[in-house]
Amino acid sequence: MQHVNAHPERHLVIEIPHLRGTLGHALVIALETVVIPSVLLALLLHFAGLVPGLAAVLGWAVFVLGARRMMRRDLPRTLLLSTAMLIGRASVALITSSAVVYVLQPVLGSVLMFLIFVGSAALGKPITARLARDFVRLPAELFAHRTVNRVFVEVALMWGGSRLIDAAMTIGFLHWGVEAGLLSRGLLSGLLTALTIAICAGYGWRKLSRVPGLTLRMRWRKPAEAVAVPAA
16 A cells, blocks of 8 residues: 655555455355355255265365365465354254254354444444455545545445345245255355445445545556576
């Protein structure tokens, strides 16, 4: 992030770094911890039964972590958290011998997220502002601007509404059977999340770019690294 002095007030230039890489990593993590485990469980639940399906989910989670470790790839906190939640869900479902429990656990999580996002917006302290700081270095003075804070409040409400729709969608699909619920969690929930991210990001970008004294810049790729050339 750069700070460019403007007269008489400071002009802020906020750069969003490496967006393409960030989106790529998010997609890989979603495949590893949501899509593939859900497809595995749905297929094995139909052809082999609940216990083999849940065992496959647990085995897949261990495989992902082990493969990344052997290949010396990064183990980001998001991946570790998502994998831990996946293992927890599968373990609880295995103990209770219920695939419905496996599907309903993230529904409760979505409802909790709805309460957190909407509650923080109602208090005027949107959690989206804190989340934004995890990805981009933002100066504290930026949030003193009333328009900026209102944008984060509106984005928090949008995200909270999306989580409520997600929970309702999963429960609705469960009425058609566990496999339909797994399809909802594994594929449709991911699509809804991606759509929500795109809408919230576009809305926030459009609103913030209109704030006086603030300039947003997008960097899609990492800057080219200098290559050391051995001396002759």
